[in-house]
Every structure is written in structure tokens, then in C-alpha cells.
Amino acid sequence: MKDFVIIGHKALTTGDFSLNDLPGSAGRMDILCRCVNSALFLSHGMRRDVNVHLVLLGEPCPGKVIRFNGEKLKYLNPDERSSGSLIKKALEKDAIEYETQSTPGVWIRRAGLEKLLTEFKDAGRDIYYLKEDGEDIREYADFNTDAVFVLGDHMGVTEEEEGIIGKIAKQTLNIGPVSLHSDHCMIIIHNELDRKEA
Incomplete structure (x- = not known):
């Protein structure tokens, strides 16, 4: 499996938001929805070997992780409203230490980035x-295709979060000379993995 971890600093941690206003009322949930779609969708298909972990740090109760599993996922269409609806349903469940399934292929639990x-x-x-100042992914020889990739949202990553990641990550990588949106980065990562696996 390939795993993507996306940190959502403003994303609401209750299901009390409107699907018609994902950027506003949901705390930039639109960014996380685009990441889910970029990580999972192919043309006329879905990547079944991918997990997407959304680390939700917004109000009112930060510290929830929603996991999308491509192998078991159902009811996801390639639009932000569809992934937003599955996130909303997950947030309506009580988040405990262990994963609770909200819909097929979507789980929620109480956890943070470090855990x-x-x-x-x-x-x-x-x-x-x-990260932009990491080693070029195309020049990094010891690159594992069965890996975990950590990305920030529109706010980037805080100094504290970077300290946590730095202690645990094997390497900091970049995907090119220009700063891109997280969902675009994920597509490029997939392309690099596809080429390596081919």
C-alpha cells in the first residue's frame, strides 16, 4: 500500500458544515477533498493500493484522523462534494482511539500527527x-514505492509539526522547482511511483 498523510489545520472536526461551502464553513475542507480525489482516482478507475489519511486539526475538537482505503472504498465520485459528504458522515461518528467505519472504505478515530x-x-x-527544499525525488536512489508521504495544506506545516516529522521521516523530498498545491503534488508522486513500478 501507498499512504498519503495530509494535515488539515483548519478543517472542522464535527460534521456541522455545509457541503455547499467547503472552503468556508468547513475550514478549507475543499483542499482535503481534492487531495482525496487526486490520491485515489484514475481515468475510469480507482487506485486500490492507496490509503489517504486526513489529519484534522480544526475546531471544535482537534485531533481526528479520517482514513480512505482505496481497496474497500464505495460511494466516492470524482468531485469535491462527494468526498466532502463521506468526510461529513465520518465526522458524525464518535471518534475513539480505535477506528470506526462510517461508510465502506472510510474510517475515523481520535489521533494526531505524531501518533x-x-x-x-x-x-x-x-x-x-x-517540502520545497528537500532532495529531488528523481535523484533520490533509495526511494521506496511502498511508502508514506506527508504533505501540508494551504498553511504548510508548523514548526512543531516539522520537528515531529523530522524525527520520524526517512527523507525530505521535493518534486520540482516550483511550489504546487498538495493535490497536484500527489498526482506527480503517483506518476513517479508508476514509472518506478513499470
């Missing part, structure tokens, strides 16, 4: 942090 990344590290997974 999530530590679990990946303990499982022997390679974690890569995507």
Missing part, C-alpha cells in the same frame, strides 16, 4: 516529507 507517523515507523514503513 499516526509513529505507528507507520513502528510498522517498518518509510516516511517521506514533501
Whole structure:
């Protein structure tokens, strides 16, 4: 499996938001919805070997993780409103320490960035942090296709979060000379992995 971790600093942590106003009332949930779609959709298909982990840090109760699993996912269409609806349904569930399934292929639990990344590290997974000043992904020889990629949202990553990631990540990578949106980065990462696997 390939795993993408996206940090949503403003994303609401209750289902009390309008699907008609994902950028505003939901705390830039539109960014996370685009990331879900970019990570999972192919032309006329879906990537079944991908997990997307949304780390929600917005009000009123920060510290929830929603996981989309491509292998088991149903009811997702390639538009922001569709992924927003699945996130909304997940947030209507009580988030506890263990994952609770809200719809097929979507789970929610109470956790934060450090806990999530530590679990990946303990499982022997390679974690890569995507940042503009990282090593070029095309020049990094020891690049694992079964990896975990960490990206920030429109606010980037805080100094505290960068400290957490820096202690756990195997390498900081960049995907090119120009700063891109997180959802665009994910498509380029997939393209690099597709080429490597081919």
C-alpha cells in the first residue's frame, strides 16, 4: 500500500458544515477533498493500493484522523462534494482511539500527527516529507514505492509539526522547482511511483 498523510489545520472536526461551502464553513475542507480525489482516482478507475489519511486539526475538537482505503472504498465520485459528504458522515461518528467505519472504505478515530507517523515507523514503513527544499525525488536512489508521504495544506506545516516529522521521516523530498498545491503534488508522486513500478 501507498499512504498519503495530509494535515488539515483548519478543517472542522464535527460534521456541522455545509457541503455547499467547503472552503468556508468547513475550514478549507475543499483542499482535503481534492487531495482525496487526486490520491485515489484514475481515468475510469480507482487506485486500490492507496490509503489517504486526513489529519484534522480544526475546531471544535482537534485531533481526528479520517482514513480512505482505496481497496474497500464505495460511494466516492470524482468531485469535491462527494468526498466532502463521506468526510461529513465520518465526522458524525464518535471518534475513539480505535477506528470506526462510517461508510465502506472510510474510517475515523481520535489521533494526531505524531501518533499516526509513529505507528507507520513502528510498522517498518518509510516516511517521506514533501517540502520545497528537500532532495529531488528523481535523484533520490533509495526511494521506496511502498511508502508514506506527508504533505501540508494551504498553511504548510508548523514548526512543531516539522520537528515531529523530522524525527520520524526517512527523507525530505521535493518534486520540482516550483511550489504546487498538495493535490497536484500527489498526482506527480503517483506518476513517479508508476514509472518506478513499470
